[in-house]
Amino acid sequence: MSSHAATHGGHQESGNGHGGGFTPVERRFPWLHVVGYVLSLLLTVLAFLAVLHHWLSGNPLVTVIMVLAVLQIVVQLFFFMHFTEGHGPKYHILALGFALFFTVAFVGGSIWIMSFGDTQAY
Amino acid sequence: MLPHYWPTLVTGDPLIYGADASIGLVSIAIVFVLTYYKKWGWLWREWLTTVDHKKIGILYLIAALLMLFRGGVDALLMRTQLSRPNLHFLAADHYDQIFTTHGTIMILFVAMPLIFAMFNIVVPLQIGARDVAYPYLNAISFWMFFFGALLLNISFVIGGSPDAGWVSYAPLTENQFDHGPGENFYIMALQITGIGSMATGINFIITILRMRAPGMTLMRMPLFTWSALAASIVVIYAFPALTVALGLLLIDRVAGAHFFSMDHGGNPMMYANLFWIWGHPEVYIVILPAFGVLNEVFPAFSGKRIFGYSTMVASFMAITILSFLLWAHHFFTMGAGPGVNAFFALASMAIGIPTGVKVFNWMFTMYRGRVRMPMPMRWAVGFIPNFVVGGATGVMLATAPGDYQYHNSYFLIAHFHQVLIGGTIYGMFAGMYFWWPKMFGFLLEERIGRLAFWLWNVGFYVTFFPQYLLGLMGMTRRIYTYPAGMGWSSLNLLSTVGAVIMGLGFLFIVWNILYSVMHRSELRDVTGDPWNARSLEWSLPSPAPHYNFAVIPTITRRDEWWEIKKYGRTEDYRPQPGEIQDIHMPNNSGRPFLFSVAFFVVGLGFVFEWYAVVILGFAGVLAIMLHRSQEVDDGHQIPADEIRHEEIALGRL
Amino acid sequence: MAVTKEDAWGVQARSQTTGSTHDENELRVAGFWVFLATDMILFACLFATYIVLRGNTDGGPGPRQLFDVTGFTEETFILLTSSFTCGLATHVMHEGRRRALVLWLSVTALLGLLFVGLEVSEFVRDVSVSATISRSGFLSGFFTLVGTHGCHVSLGILWMGSILFQVMRQGITPAIARKLTIVGLYWHFLDVVWVFLFTVVYLMGVM
Numbered sequence: 001m002s003s004h005a006a007t008h009g010g011h012q013e014s015g016n017g018h019g020g021g022f023t024p025v026e027r028r029f030p031w032l033h034v035v036g037y038v039l040s041l042l043l044t045v046l047a048f049l050a051v052l053h054h055w056l057s058g059n060p061l062v063t064v065i066m067v068l069a070v071l072q073i074v075v076q077l078f079f080f081m082h083f084t085e086g087h088g089p090k091y092h093i094l095a096l097g098f099a100l101f102f103t104v105a106f107v108g109g110s111i112w113i114m115s116f117g118d119t120q121a122y
Numbered sequence: 123m124l125p126h127y128w129p130t131l132v133t134g135d136p137l138i139y140g141a142d143a144s145i146g147l148v149s150i151a152i153v154f155v156l157t158y159y160k161k162w163g164w165l166w167r168e169w170l171t172t173v174d175h176k177k178i179g180i181l182y183l184i185a186a187l188l189m190l191f192r193g194g195v196d197a198l199l200m201r202t203q204l205s206r207p208n209l210h211f212l213a214a215d216h217y218d219q220i221f222t223t224h225g226t227i228m229i230l231f232v233a234m235p236l237i238f239a240m241f242n243i244v245v246p247l248q249i250g251a252r253d254v255a256y257p258y259l260n261a262i263s264f265w266m267f268f269f270g271a272l273l274l275n276i277s278f279v280i281g282g283s284p285d286a287g288w289v290s291y292a293p294l295t296e297n298q299f300d301h302g303p304g305e306n307f308y309i310m311a312l313q314i315t316g317i318g319s320m321a322t323g324i325n326f327i328i329t330i331l332r333m334r335a336p337g338m339t340l341m342r343m344p345l346f347t348w349s350a351l352a353a354s355i356v357v358i359y360a361f362p363a364l365t366v367a368l369g370l371l372l373i374d375r376v377a378g379a380h381f382f383s384m385d386h387g388g389n390p391m392m393y394a395n396l397f398w399i400w401g402h403p404e405v406y407i408v409i410l411p412a413f414g415v416l417n418e419v420f421p422a423f424s425g426k427r428i429f430g431y432s433t434m435v436a437s438f439m440a441i442t443i444l445s446f447l448l449w450a451h452h453f454f455t456m457g458a459g460p461g462v463n464a465f466f467a468l469a470s471m472a473i474g475i476p477t478g479v480k481v482f483n484w485m486f487t488m489y490r491g492r493v494r495m496p497m498p499m500r501w502a503v504g505f506i507p508n509f510v511v512g513g514a515t516g517v518m519l520a521t522a523p524g525d526y527q528y529h530n531s532y533f534l535i536a537h538f539h540q541v542l543i544g545g546t547i548y549g550m551f552a553g554m555y556f557w558w559p560k561m562f563g564f565l566l567e568e569r570i571g572r573l574a575f576w577l578w579n580v581g582f583y584v585t586f587f588p589q590y591l592l593g594l595m596g597m598t599r600r601i602y603t604y605p606a607g608m609g610w611s612s613l614n615l616l617s618t619v620g621a622v623i624m625g626l627g628f629l630f631i632v633w634n635i636l637y638s639v640m641h642r643s644e645l646r647d648v649t650g651d652p653w654n655a656r657s658l659e660w661s662l663p664s665p666a667p668h669y670n671f672a673v674i675p676t677i678t679r680r681d682e683w684w685e686i687k688k689y690g691r692t693e694d695y696r697p698q699p700g701e702i703q704d705i706h707m708p709n710n711s712g713r714p715f716l717f718s719v720a721f722f723v724v725g726l727g728f729v730f731e732w733y734a735v736v737i738l739g740f741a742g743v744l745a746i747m748l749h750r751s752q753e754v755d756d757g758h759q760i761p762a763d764e765i766r767h768e769e770i771a772l773g774r775l
Numbered sequence: 776m777a778v779t780k781e782d783a784w785g786v787q788a789r790s791q792t793t794g795s796t797h798d799e800n801e802l803r804v805a806g807f808w809v810f811l812a813t814d815m816i817l818f819a820c821l822f823a824t825y826i827v828l829r830g831n832t833d834g835g836p837g838p839r840q841l842f843d844v845t846g847f848t849e850e851t852f853i854l855l856t857s858s859f860t861c862g863l864a865t866h867v868m869h870e871g872r873r874r875a876l877v878l879w880l881s882v883t884a885l886l887g888l889l890f891v892g893l894e895v896s897e898f899v900r901d902v903s904v905s906a907t908i909s910r911s912g913f914l915s916g917f918f919t920l921v922g923t924h925g926c927h928v929s930l931g932i933l934w935m936g937s938i939l940f941q942v943m944r945q946g947i948t949p950a951i952a953r954k955l956t957i958v959g960l961y962w963h964f965l966d967v968v969w970v971f972l973f974t975v976v977y978l979m980g981v982m
Contacts, residue, residue, distance in 0.1 A: 022948055022949050024869065024947075025869045025871075027870045030866045033863055033866060037855070037858075041852070047974060047978060048848065051978045051981065062979060062982075065974050068974070069970050072970040073967050076858065076963045076964075076967050076970075079862070080861070080862040080963045081959075081960055092809070096811070096812055099811075099813075103816065107822055107823045107826065110824075111826055
């Protein structure tokens with residue numbers, strides 16, 4: 001795993017900082033983005049309908065709309081943010097993976113810990 | 123237009139006036155000396171605008187030692203007050219302010235800059251890089267820390283210090299109970315320095331992951347660099363929680379919100395929860411680099427490679443993850459119920475396992491080694507019993523039912539001083555003595571160093587062992603005095619005596635430094651490798667040239683430099699004239715300094731709730747960012763010829 | 776440890792160049808991903824606080840009384856669309872199309888402005904019915920969580936403006952391409968945060 005600058009592939013996301021010019025890629029229709037946009041709209045509409053038309057209620061509904069929100073992350077990451085592309089070692093995937101884990105730990109942990117007023121288990 | 127807390131600005135207290143006068147005099151003296159010797163330009167060019175990681179590291183170290191002095195004086199004032207029952211050396215409100223600033227300064231403005239000093243000085247040299255990934259951001263980090271520290275320290279002379287403990291628990295810190303600017307100083311100082319810490323975390327993660335010399339795989343990295351990586355990971359995932367906790371507290375205080383208030387649906391315990399989501403990982407942030415230093419010191423002075431390299435790496439990573447999952451053990455007595463308390467108690471005990479692995483590995487590294495005992499090794503060996511006792515009392519505290527007995531007592535005080543002083547400070551002193559020649563080109567004198575070590579070590583045990591007993595005898599923390607007849611008097615006196623001995627130890631360290639500076643020609647390190655050590659930084663001259671490596675080495679194994687010495691190839695390891703090429707280095711910039719001044723102005727604005735000043739400060743921040751964004755090239759080339767000349771002057775060509 | 780390959784120190788170790796071997800633009804994109812990870816934790820803590828305080832309305836207005844379904848629906852679709860146009864801006868940037876880039880970037884910033892405008896008007900409406908930040912724990916959490924996201928979006932708009940100015944002056948250079956990549960990541964990230972705001976705060980609020 002050397003730290004040499006990776007060679008650049010089709011996506012010219014970042015050129016060489018010094019002296020290197022910017023080389024454009026071939027023009028093509030942005031299919032990826034269009035599909036991503038349609039998917040994100042679809043997921044949003046589904047969440048809306050599920051809530052406003054009371055398809056479900058209580059915890060199942062919460063679960064469904066949370067799953068839809070997580071799918072939205074996937075859409076943004078892969079269709080817009082080109083999560084797995086880029087050059088060199090993919091440490092950013094690890095960084096976001098950790099962040100996701102700690103997000104769940106902090107939010108879940110806080111809810112669990114702070115529910116003490118409701119249960120009074122001692 | 124005088125603010126409502128105007129009376130607190132003029133206290134009429136002789137102690138404060140004395141401090142005001144002495145700070146004024148020292149400031150005038152500094153300005154006079156700089157002007158008289160025409161050093162302003164030098165200060166600006168060489169230090170205030172520098173982006174060189176080695177200089178920034180030195181700045182962190184100096185700032186940390188100064189803050190250690192301030193925090194130490196706070197400690198001695200407290201110990202004096204507690205030395206006898208019913209003393210009135212300090213008034214109750216003074217005592218509150220002093221224990222608050224003592225804790226805040228020691229964690230945020232001593233331990234943090236000490237570890238960042240070591241990161242900056244060592245990591246790029248150990249991994250064969252010419253600087254960190256973002257040198258400009260690195261300068262911003264330092265100056266944000268510096269101005270955060272300044273903001274907290276000026277609270278002593280204008281406006282009044284914070285007085286609600288270093289944790290600043292709500293609802294005590296809500297506006298209705300703690301009116302006035304003291305707590306605002308605390309919040310803004312920590313916010314500003316926190317931005318700097320987060321930037322440092324990002325900087326070192328990318329530096330370590332992406333800037334290593336060719337051939338240095340992750341599993342060939344020196345273990346100090348591993349510890350820097352682990353601590354940086356903890357920094358970036360923990361500090362946002364502090365930002366949120368303090369931000370919400372500030373909104374409560376200045377905008378009348380009800381996050382942590384007692385009424386209108388606030389929940390004070392949520393503050394404790396958020397604070398410790400940061401606070402617990404924070405203690406691992408400051409201990410991991412100390413482990414890292416020991417991982418360098420033990421092999422170097424045992425003449426052996428580290429015992430169990432891969433278990434060391436595994437335990438670093440285990441501690442990194444586990445440190446986030448045990449924050450609730452700081453408030454077991456909140457009453458969250460057996461499920462929560464059992465989980466966090468078990469997680470707290472589990473972290474003892476990877477830590478224990480490290481202690482055994484260090485001892486096995488020394489076992490059958492050719493052990494030498496110069497100063498770095500003394501502090502490192504002193505660390506082990508300290509940390510074992512600190513760890514054992516930590517497991518006692520982690521036992522949730524037991525914690526109901528000794529939480530908030532002097533037992534806890536003794537425990538965390540045992541791990542923070544006995545762990546972090548001992549480790550950082552070991553690192554300071556170890557890398558001092560690499561920073562300045564001369565060693566610290568041994569004889570005074572030994573005296574300092576023994577004074578400090580004896581003082582440490584005399585101070586804190588009585589406190590364990592006092593805790594078990596029921597003495598709670600944060601009381602400013604106690605009646606006679608509790609049976610606490612003699613142990614308290616003993617503890618105070620110990621604190622004075624530790625204070626002497628600190629003075630001896632200062633004397634050690636001053637003496638060594640004055641005798642630097644005799645103590646000069648001409649080899650670049652005074653300890654016969656193992657990692658790449660020792661292949662460079664002391665101090666390292668500003669571009670670090672004339673030729674970036676290619677790494678083929680762990681402990682590369684040691685192996686090269688073993689096979690007598692050191693001559694080959696020097697740069698050859700033909701290979702030296704132009705080197706691209708980042709430019710110095712005054713913007714990081716000015717950027718942090720602008721944030722300081724924002725901080726002052728929030729402290730006194732002068733919103734015009736806040737807006738002015740933010741305008742400055744934005745203007746500097748825009749100015750930076752227009753910059754096309756922020757680096758310069760050092761021609762190969764110039765490098766050849768420098769290397770010849772260093773005797774390496 | 777058997778070390779016999781003495782030649783390993785030799786010619787091989789000397790063959791590499793000395794100049795900066797690291798692509799600075801790429802390094803900065805990598806660092807920005809790590810920054811986004813920290814920002815994610817920041818929002819996680821704000822979400823945790825909101826969820827813990829959600830029920831504490833202190834007899835004041837709750838989510839059902841305050842949240843306006845049309846309002847947050849509009850905000851959601853505007854921000855989703857702006858994420859799409861921001862993606863298009865990056866796409867045409869890679870193709871070196873400066874005018875199209877200026878167009879899509881401007882559209883993105885304007886949609887962002889519209890979003891912030893709607894959010895501000897929502898806040899003003901809340902305040903006009905005495906649902907202020909100091910009314911209850913729930914409202915403190917709501918205003919701070921949604922407001923922090925709004926501040927992020929506002930900062931993003933300023934940032935895009937600055938880059939727009941640079942694109943018009945310098946054209947598409949590697950440095951500008953890097954800045955656009957980074958601001959794009961930031962914008963998509965804010966879209967993700969909004970999806971969770973919309974789900975956890977608004978949808979669960981009216982459910």
